[in-house]
Amino acid sequence: MAAPPxxxxxxxxxxxxxxxxVSLGSASRxxxxxxxxxxxxxxxxMKAITELGYRPNHAAQALRGRRxxxxxxxxxxxxxxxxxxxxxxxxxxxxxxxxVVLLANSLNNPQWEIDILEMFHSRGxxxxxxxxxxxxxxxxxxxxxxxxxxxxxLDRDIACEHDRVQFEHAQGMQHAVSYLLGxxxxxxxxxxxxxxxxxxxRRLEGFQAAxxxxxxxxxxxxIVHLPGAMSPAFDAVSELxxxxxxxxxxxxxxxxxxxxxLNAIHRQRLRIPQDISLVSIGDPDFARxxxxxxxxxxxxxxxxxxxxxRLLLDRIEGRQGVAEPRRVKVDVExxxxxxxxxxxxxx
Amino acid sequence: MAAPPxxxxxxxxxxxxxxxxVSLGSASRxxxxxxxxxxxxxxxxMKAITELGYRPNHAAQALRGRRxxxxxxxxxxxxxxxxxxxxxxxxxxxxxxxxVVLLANSLNNPQWEIDILEMFHSRGxxxxxxxxxxxxxxxxxxxxxxxxxxxxxLDRDIACEHDRVQFEHAQGMQHAVSYLLGxxxxxxxxxxxxxxxxxxxRRLEGFQAAxxxxxxxxxxxxIVHLPGAMSPAFDAVSELxxxxxxxxxxxxxxxxxxxxxLNAIHRQRLRIPQDISLVSIGDPDFARxxxxxxxxxxxxxxxxxxxxxRLLLDRIEGRQGVAEPRRVKVDVExxxxxxxxxxxxxx
DNA sequence: GTGAAAGCGCTAACAG
DNA sequence: CTGTTAGCGCTTTCAC
Numbered sequence: 001m002a003a004p005p006x007x008x009x010x011x012x013x014x015x016x017x018x019x020x021x022v023s024l025g026s027a028s029r030x031x032x033x034x035x036x037x038x039x040x041x042x043x044x045x046m047k048a049i050t051e052l053g054y055r056p057n058h059a060a061q062a063l064r065g066r067r068x069x070x071x072x073x074x075x076x077x078x079x080x081x082x083x084x085x086x087x088x089x090x091x092x093x094x095x096x097x098x099x100v101v102l103l104a105n106s107l108n109n110p111q112w113e114i115d116i117l118e119m120f121h122s123r124g125x126x127x128x129x130x131x132x133x134x135x136x137x138x139x140x141x142x143x144x145x146x147x148x149x150x151x152x153x154l155d156r157d158i159a160c161e162h163d164r165v166q167f168e169h170a171q172g173m174q175h176a177v178s179y180l181l182g183x184x185x186x187x188x189x190x191x192x193x194x195x196x197x198x199x200x201x202r203r204l205e206g207f208q209a210a211x212x213x214x215x216x217x218x219x220x221x222x223i224v225h226l227p228g229a230m231s232p233a234f235d236a237v238s239e240l241x242x243x244x245x246x247x248x249x250x251x252x253x254x255x256x257x258x259x260x261x262l263n264a265i266h267r268q269r270l271r272i273p274q275d276i277s278l279v280s281i282g283d284p285d286f287a288r289x290x291x292x293x294x295x296x297x298x299x300x301x302x303x304x305x306x307x308x309x310r311l312l313l314d315r316i317e318g319r320q321g322v323a324e325p326r327r328v329k330v331d332v333e334x335x336x337x338x339x340x341x342x343x344x345x346x347x
Numbered sequence: 348m349a350a351p352p353x354x355x356x357x358x359x360x361x362x363x364x365x366x367x368x369v370s371l372g373s374a375s376r377x378x379x380x381x382x383x384x385x386x387x388x389x390x391x392x393m394k395a396i397t398e399l400g401y402r403p404n405h406a407a408q409a410l411r412g413r414r415x416x417x418x419x420x421x422x423x424x425x426x427x428x429x430x431x432x433x434x435x436x437x438x439x440x441x442x443x444x445x446x447v448v449l450l451a452n453s454l455n456n457p458q459w460e461i462d463i464l465e466m467f468h469s470r471g472x473x474x475x476x477x478x479x480x481x482x483x484x485x486x487x488x489x490x491x492x493x494x495x496x497x498x499x500x501l502d503r504d505i506a507c508e509h510d511r512v513q514f515e516h517a518q519g520m521q522h523a524v525s526y527l528l529g530x531x532x533x534x535x536x537x538x539x540x541x542x543x544x545x546x547x548x549r550r551l552e553g554f555q556a557a558x559x560x561x562x563x564x565x566x567x568x569x570i571v572h573l574p575g576a577m578s579p580a581f582d583a584v585s586e587l588x589x590x591x592x593x594x595x596x597x598x599x600x601x602x603x604x605x606x607x608x609l610n611a612i613h614r615q616r617l618r619i620p621q622d623i624s625l626v627s628i629g630d631p632d633f634a635r636x637x638x639x640x641x642x643x644x645x646x647x648x649x650x651x652x653x654x655x656x657r658l659l660l661d662r663i664e665g666r667q668g669v670a671e672p673r674r675v676k677v678d679v680e681x682x683x684x685x686x687x688x689x690x691x692x693x694x
Numbered sequence: 695g696t697g698a699a700a701g702c703g704c705t706a707a708c709a710g
Numbered sequence: 711c712t713g714t715t716a717g718c719g720c721t722t723t724c725a726c
């Protein structure tokens with residue numbers, strides 16, 4: 001570890017005050033728009049500021065004011081388009097409020113999740129917005145619970161005293177499956193990632209609830225848990241489609257799994273929706289532009305972002321006191337496009 | 348703008364020193380692993396640290412040391428998978444070196460780009476890694492040139508005194524096109540985004556260079572500039588494919604444009620590669636898993652990340668002095684898969 | 695309305 | 711080897 005030579009000092013509020021011929025305090029008052037400064041003083045300070053190209057030193061402000069105007073955001077992976085868009089939305093909400101968002105990818109590694117939370121602490125984040133990948137890891141759990149700043153937990157089931165934003169996966173899924181049942185489908189397949197986390201659990205619940213509500217047994221054999229998050233789904237789906245009795249409708253994760261699924265479907269020379277109906281869990285760009293456009297489950301990320309921001313800012317700016325942890329539910333909408341048709345044998 | 352009440356003060360190095368029964372200076376030495384501390388002292392301080400749960404205050408360190416151990420990263424949009432992966436790689440390189448990366452999306456908005464650079468300044472970034480969307484915008488340009496910290500410009504042509512990492516788009520493209528020419532293709536289409544920026548310019552150069560090298564005229568009519576970055580390419584590609592004389596090979600941006608292109612191709616009932624050869628510019632996940640796997644132009648983002656990190660860290664840690672701006676070129680590889688076949692009329 | 699001064703938490707220089 | 715001390719740049723009392 002080399003000894004990084006410090007940067008040259010840049011212009012400080014002292015020099016501004018000096019050039020303006022006022023005291024340090026007055027300069028500060030002008031900069032912070034504190035009322036009760038004479039026009040004369042203000043003008044001279046402003047002039048000095050532009051003349052010197054003065055910029056407030058953030059570290060000094062943070063040290064003195066004990067707040068960094070920075071929000072920590074821990075996600076498993078921005079390369080997941082869902083998270084990328086979420087981050088964009090979150091960043092823009094907070095920017096409006098004068099905060100900067102520090103993004104950290106945990107890549108699902110428990111130790112990194114702990115390290116990142118630690119880093120959020122020592123860097124004095126004013127608040128954090130996190131979706132830990134390890135919901136059940138004792139130490140991650142402890143680190144989350146020990147968070148000393150306002151926090152919002154994003155779509156995870158973690159026992160702690162923080163605010164939460166949760167997606168209504170179960171309802172959304174139930175809606176989609178009921179729709180398929182209504183089209184006469186009974187052999188409905190579900191292809192999901194292996195992660196044992198809140199979203200997956202809830203989706204499964206919704207899937208089963210839909211059958212239960214229709215007085216039908218859920219087709220257990222058609223639920224495919226992929227072996228790994230990044231595992232190619234092509235083989236698994238192909239196998240599913242080649243069974244003597246194959247599903248007539250499929251719900252699959254709208255990630256790379258969806259691509260694999262489409263490939264597998266085409267390979268079997270099945271047509272969407274005539275031969276098989278398809279619903280994407282998640283709504284990637286191309287679901288809309290695909291031929292045919294794919295029906296999908298979607299959560300509105302702008303809503304998620306603004307709700308999360310509201311929860312966090314309420315606390316940060318003292319609007320919420322030490323009130324109870326709050327829970328905000330965000331709908332999972334089912335977008336009907338053209339990838340589902342009545343079950344052939346059932347019309 | 349409410350007046351955010353400051354957070355409660357957390358434990359400081361003073362309290363650590365007090366509990367350990369040593370001076371503030373000794374505590375600091377232990378924390379910073381400065382050699383020349385007795386084992387006794389070290390142990391007592393360490394004990395006090397864990398006992399109190401002490402964490403160094405980053406703002407104070409940054410203020411005092413005039414470095415933030417933070418790298419600013421400005422990209423147009425993390426929702427672009429290329430940038431998402433790049434960020435991941437960059438983040439991980441810098442994390443190893445003890446730095447945190449602050450990501451900001453400019454969404455191509457010139458004013459935001461200026462604001463972000465300004466923010467990087469006042470927050471005392473130790474270095475920045477930027478790919479401004481607006482290469483030709485006077486004020487953005489000025490802001491980039493005025494950057495007062497070590498900077499790496501990512502794949503942009505901007506006249507300034509900063510280090511650069513540039514992708515060899517021209518060579519990569521020339522390679523791919525030569526390959527197609529070698530397969531007997533003459534009517535080669537190119538579908539690219541409208542952005543007038545370095546990557547696009549270089550690709551176009553490479554495209555033309557390949558024809559020139561083969562002693563052939565570049566087919567100007569087959570170059571499609573999409574109207575907007577997000578514009579659906581479906582119609583444009585369909586039009587291309589329906590011409591009396593249609594391209595027998597196509598190179599298209601490996602973004603949503605690729606999906607649209609594939610849709611258009613299928614809609615015309617053309618088969619890949621028998622009826623039309625296809626090359627993706629950029630290598631999204633599904634290019635590999637598609638049926639057939641798609642040949643693609645790819646840049647190794649780990650290389651980009653580590654080169655960028657090296658350039659930046661060299662300067663930050665004073666290894667490079669005030670030397671000339673450096674330029675690092677990164678290959679654009681052409682990955683041959685199975686989406687290209689000999690031109691039918693030419694075998 | 696303005697100035698002087700204290701101190702946020704830390705590191706590094708200096709004296710012992 | 712250890713303690714003391716002087717600020718880093720800023721905001722915010724408290725006097726005037």
